[in-house]
Amino acid sequence: MARKPPSKTKQAVMYPLDWLEERSGIVGGVKYFLFRKVPGDTNWFHTLGSATLTAFIVQLVTGVILAMYYKPSPAEAHSSVQHITNDVTLGWLVRGMHRWGASVFIILMFLHMGRVFLFGAYKYPRELNWIVGVLLLATGLFEGLTGYLLPFDQTAYWATVVAININGTAPFVGPFLASLLRGGAEIGPDTLARFYSLHMLVIPGALMALIGLHLYLVVRLGVSSPPWSDEAAGREREPEPPPSRAGLVQPRPRAGLPGRPTE
Amino acid sequence: MEPPEGDGQRDQPTPSLWPIGLAVGVVCLLVGLVVSWVAVAVGAALFAIFGFLWARDVASGHRAPEAEAAEAEATPAAGEEPAERFPRNVFLETATIAIGALIGLIVTAPVLAASVLNAFLKQHGHDVDLGPIENFPEGQYMIATFQSDPHTGTIGHRSAFIRYNGPKDGEPSFTCISNRCVHLGCPVQPGGPTFDKEQKKVPTKHGPVTLVPSLPAAGFICPCHGGAYDQEGNRIAGPPTHALNRFEFSIVDGRLVLQSLYSVSHVEGTGANAQITKYVLTGPGQHVDGPEAWLYPLQPPH
Numbered sequence: 001m002a003r004k005p006p007s008k009t010k011q012a013v014m015y016p017l018d019w020l021e022e023r024s025g026i027v028g029g030v031k032y033f034l035f036r037k038v039p040g041d042t043n044w045f046h047t048l049g050s051a052t053l054t055a056f057i058v059q060l061v062t063g064v065i066l067a068m069y070y071k072p073s074p075a076e077a078h079s080s081v082q083h084i085t086n087d088v089t090l091g092w093l094v095r096g097m098h099r100w101g102a103s104v105f106i107i108l109m110f111l112h113m114g115r116v117f118l119f120g121a122y123k124y125p126r127e128l129n130w131i132v133g134v135l136l137l138a139t140g141l142f143e144g145l146t147g148y149l150l151p152f153d154q155t156a157y158w159a160t161v162v163a164i165n166i167n168g169t170a171p172f173v174g175p176f177l178a179s180l181l182r183g184g185a186e187i188g189p190d191t192l193a194r195f196y197s198l199h200m201l202v203i204p205g206a207l208m209a210l211i212g213l214h215l216y217l218v219v220r221l222g223v224s225s226p227p228w229s230d231e232a233a234g235r236e237r238e239p240e241p242p243p244s245r246a247g248l249v250q251p252r253p254r255a256g257l258p259g260r261p262t263e
Numbered sequence: 264m265e266p267p268e269g270d271g272q273r274d275q276p277t278p279s280l281w282p283i284g285l286a287v288g289v290v291c292l293l294v295g296l297v298v299s300w301v302a303v304a305v306g307a308a309l310f311a312i313f314g315f316l317w318a319r320d321v322a323s324g325h326r327a328p329e330a331e332a333a334e335a336e337a338t339p340a341a342g343e344e345p346a347e348r349f350p351r352n353v354f355l356e357t358a359t360i361a362i363g364a365l366i367g368l369i370v371t372a373p374v375l376a377a378s379v380l381n382a383f384l385k386q387h388g389h390d391v392d393l394g395p396i397e398n399f400p401e402g403q404y405m406i407a408t409f410q411s412d413p414h415t416g417t418i419g420h421r422s423a424f425i426r427y428n429g430p431k432d433g434e435p436s437f438t439c440i441s442n443r444c445v446h447l448g449c450p451v452q453p454g455g456p457t458f459d460k461e462q463k464k465v466p467t468k469h470g471p472v473t474l475v476p477s478l479p480a481a482g483f484i485c486p487c488h489g490g491a492y493d494q495e496g497n498r499i500a501g502p503p504t505h506a507l508n509r510f511e512f513s514i515v516d517g518r519l520v521l522q523s524l525y526s527v528s529h530v531e532g533t534g535a536n537a538q539i540t541k542y543v544l545t546g547p548g549q550h551v552d553g554p555e556a557w558l559y560p561l562q563p564p565h
Contacts, residue, residue, distance in 0.1 A: 074418045158449060162487065165447040169548035171558035178546055179563040180379060185386040188415045 032219075039225040045119070046223060048112040053211065055105040062098040063200060070150065072196035074189050077152035102144055109137055121224040129217040136210045139203055146199035149192060160195075161187060279320055284313030296555070386564040389413065391521040393472050394465030396435055396514060399427035400476075402534075404494075406442075406457060408473040409521075422450065423510060423521065424483070425474075428535035436535035439510040440496045441524055444485040446503040448547040451492065454481030483507065495530040495537060504550045506530055509539065524565070528552040 006014070021027040038046075069088055071080040084091040113133060116122050122130035149160040164187070168178030183190040225231050288309030295302030391409050399405055404426045412419040421442075428436040444451050455478040462475040482493040491500040496507035506529050511522040526542040528551050542551040544565050550556040 074416055158487070162447040162449065165547040168546040172560065175546050175549065175559060175562050176383075179382045179386075183382045185388075185563065185565045186412070186419075188412065188418055 036219060036222075038223040039229060039231055041226060041229045041231070042223060043226065045115045045226075048108060048115050049218070052105065052108040052112050055101055055108050056207065056211065058097060058101050059105055060204065062094050062101065063204075065094050066098055067200055070196075072150070072193050074152065074192055077150065077192060081151045102147060106140060106144060109140055113137065119224065120227055126217070126221055126224065129214060129221065132210055132214045132217065136207065136214060139206050139210060143199060143203045143207065146195040146203065149195045150199065152192065157187075160191075277320075279317060281313045281317035281320060284309060285317055288313055300554070383563050388523045388565065391472075392467040392469065392515075393425065393519040393521060394467060394474075395517055396427065396519050397517075398463060398465060398474055399425060399437070399519070401427050401429050403427070404453065404477045404479055406453065406473075406475040406477050408475075409467075410469045413469045424453070424477070424479070425519070426534075431535040435514055437512050437519060438495070438534065438537070439512050439521060440483075441508040441510060442483075443508065443547065444487065444490050444503060445498075445505055445507060445526070445547050446485060446488055446490045446501070449485050449487035451483040451485045451490070451507070453477040453479035454484045454491075455479045495533055496527065497529055504548060504555075505552065508544065526551045 017027050066084060069080060069084045069091065071077060081095070084095050086092070088094075116130065116133070145160075145163055148163075149156050164178050164181050167181060168174045170177060179185060181191075181194075182188075183194045230236065288306050288311075290306070291302055291309060292306030295304075295306050389412050391411060393407050393409060404424050406422055407425050408420060408422045410419055411421040423442060424438075424440040426438040428438060430436065442450050457475050457477040459475055462473055464471045464473055479494055482491060482499065483496070484491050485501065485503070489501045490498070490503040492503070492507050493499050496509065498504075498506055506527040508524050508526050510524055513520050513522060524544045526545050528540045528542060530540070531538040540552075543562060545551055545559060545562055549559045
C-alpha cells in the first residue's frame with residue numbers, strides 16, 4: 001500500500017522545520033512547551049501568570065522604543081520626555097503604554113500571587129517557584145521605583161528623595177543603602193544616570209533570568225489542579241470524610257492524602 | 264506509614280501553635296523597640312522559645328526522609344567505579360578553577376569599585392558663599408537659595424533659612440537651618456508670609472544666591488507628611504525624629520560662608536543664646552539620640 005507523498009506545500013513548510021529540528025531540537029522543545037499536559041479543570045484564574053508575562057513583554061518593547069529618544073541627563077531628561085510625548089509620532093501612546101503598563105504589570109503580579117496563594121499552588125513541590133515569584137515581585141517593584149525618577153519632573157524628583165530616604169531608615173545598612181542608590185552623599189546627575197542604567201539594563205536582565213527560572217519550574221512541576229478539583233496531581237482524589245458535628249476542629253490524618261485513613 | 268510516591272503530598276508536620284507564638288514574639292520585640300526595653304526582652308524571649316520549639320518540631324518530622332535522601336545520594340556515587348585520578352589531572356583541575364577565580368576577581372574589582380565604592384569615596388561638601396552679612400537684617404529669617412555643588416547644575420540647588428541674631432561675644436551670630444525635613448527629606452516651608460517682591464540676588468563666584476525675607480511665625484512645616492518645627496527648628500509635631508539640621512558657618516572677609524551640615528536633636532533657648540545639641544550628620548528618618556539611634560551606628564561619608 002503506497003502512502004501518498006506529502007503535498008508540495010506541506011513539504012515547503014516542513015523542510016525548514018525538519019532542518020531546524022534535526023540540528024537543534026528546538027521544534028520539539030517548543031512543541032513540548034506548548035502542548036504539555038495540564039489538569040482538565042484549569043480555569044481563567046490560571047491565565048494570570050501568562051497575563052503578567054504579556055504585560056512584561058509590552059514593557060520591554062515600549063521601553064526599548066522610549067530609550068531611543070530619552071536622554072538621561074538632568075538638563076535634558078524632562079525635555080526629552082516632553083519631546084516623546086508631543087513630537088514623536090505616536091510617542092504619547094508608547095509612553096502611555098509604558099507608564100500605565102507598569103501599573104498593570106504590578107497589579108497582575110499581585111493578582112497572580114493571590115491566585116497561587118488561594119489555590120494552595122505554592123505547596124510541595126512548588127515552594128521554590130513561590131520563592132522565585134517573591135523575588136520577581138521585589139525586582140518588579142524595584143523596576144517601578146527606578147522608572148519613576150526618569151520623567152524628572154517635581155513629582156519624580158521628590159518621590160525619589162522620599163523613597164531613597166525610606167531605604168535610609170533601614171537599621172544598620174540603611175544609610176549605606178541610601179548612598180548606594182544615590183551614587184553619593186547627595187542626589188545629583190549621577191543618580192539619574194544610575195537609575196536609568198538600573199531601570200533599563202540591570203533589573204530587566206534580572207527579571208528575564210528569574211522569569212526563565214519561573215517558567216522552567218512551571219513546566220517541570222506542571223500546573224496544579226484547583227482546590228475543588230476531583231483530581232489531585234492528575235489522579236482521582238479520595239473523598240473527604242463526612243463532616244462531624246462534634247467540634248469545630250476535626251483532627252485529620254496527615255500522612256498521605258488528606259482524608260485518607262492512616263493504616 | 265510510607266507516603267505514597269508522587270501523590271503531590273509530603274508527610275507534613277502536625278498543626279502547630281508555635282509559629283503563632285513566634286509571631287507574637289516578633290511583634291512584641293518590634294513594638295518594644297519603640298515603647299520599652301521590658302517589652303523587647305519579653306519579645307526576644309518569646310521569639311527564642313517558640314522559635315526553638317517550632318524548629319525542633321519541624322526538624323524531628325523531617326529528619327528521617329532527609330537522611331534517607333542523603334544516603335540514597337551517597338550510595339550510587341560510592342557504587343560507581345570512580346575514574347582513576349592522576350596528579351596531573353588534579354593539578355589541571357585546580358589550575359583551571361584558580362585561574363578562573365583570578366580572572367573573575369580581576370574583572371569584579373573595577374566593576375565593584377566604580378559602581379559601589381565610588382558612592383562612598385570623595386564625598387565632601389562644598390563651602391557656599393552667601394554674600395555680605397549686611398544683607399541679613401537682625402532677627403529676620405532669609406530664605407537663601409544657592410548652588411551647593413558648582414558641578415551639578417540646577418540639581419545642586421539647595422535652600423537654607425538664615426537668621427542674623429546680632430553680635431555675640433564680638434562675633435556675628437547666625438542661625439543657619441537646612442530646609443530639608445529630617446523625616447524623609449522633603450523641603451519644609453516657612454509657616455508665615457514670604458516677601459518675594461523684596462528678594463535680592465547676591466552675586467558670588469558660584470553663581471547668584473537668592474535671598475527672600477520671610478516671617479515663619481508658626482515655624483516650619485513640611486508639606487509631604489505634616490512634620491512641624493518651631494522657629495529654632497525643634498520638632499513640635501508630626502513624624503520627624505529630631506530638630507532640623509543646621510549648617511556650620513564662618514565669616515570670611517565680611518561674607519557669610521556655609522560649611523558642612525550637622526544634625527541636631529534639640530535646641531534650648533533662641534537666637535544667639537541657643538544651646539544646640541549637635542550630632543554627626545545623619546540621613547532623614549534616622550534617630551540621632553535615644554535607643555533608636557543604636558540602629559544607625561555607622562554613617563557613610565557625607
